[in-house]
Amino acid sequence: SAVISQKPSRDICQRGTSLTIQCQVDSQVTMMFWYRQQPGQSLTLIATANQGSEATYESGFVIDKFPISRPNLTFSTLTVSNMSPEDSSIYLCSAGGTMNTEAFFGQGTRLTVV
Amino acid sequence: EDQVTQSPEALRLQEGESSSLNCSYTVSGLRGLFWYRQDPGKGPEFLFTLYSAGEEKEKERLKATLTKKESFLHITAPKPEDSATYLCAVHPNTGGFKTIFGAGTRLFVKA
Structure with a gap:
């Protein structure tokens, strides 16, 4: 198993600003994932964070809006750039979930853009 | 297109009232199906x-089963602490x- 620490747990931000979310895993993992979860909705994969290479983004998500860093095998950041109220959501960091194994999640970051 | 549909959206049970949650899936080949529990404000x-x-897994009051098209999460004699989103x-x-x-x-179990 893996323990994932994610911060901040919540934030209220002004539109047009950016927020960086941090994710720390207690063990080395090959792949980390960033999800968005809107109220009452499914988890939607934003991107896969790969150590040593650029993140792989899902359809509808672009690097300019959601830049991701993965400097080592235990840490990743997701930045939500030039925020608008539509970006208000819960953002979740995940590790594992590869090779048919279960995923482990951080506690999420509840973002409100005003 | 790969798709997962869960039903019902919400379920309200009395403590001790057993029931099942459904997960229907359409995928181009299944490597694995997972069940997670999510409490408010947590991952x-x-x-x-x-x-x-045909595979089944059990843990306390929960039992998960799998067919070629769907999975069920059976909850036997639920308690209020089982309230969560599955x-x-x-x-x-x-x-x-x-x-x-x-x-x-979303499962709500009332005492």
């Missing part, structure tokens, strides 16, 4: 993995490591 917590039709997810056999999640079933 999902892993419960079960099922790999092939998420179903699949790994399709399309290459890569993408996990597809259903929207979840």
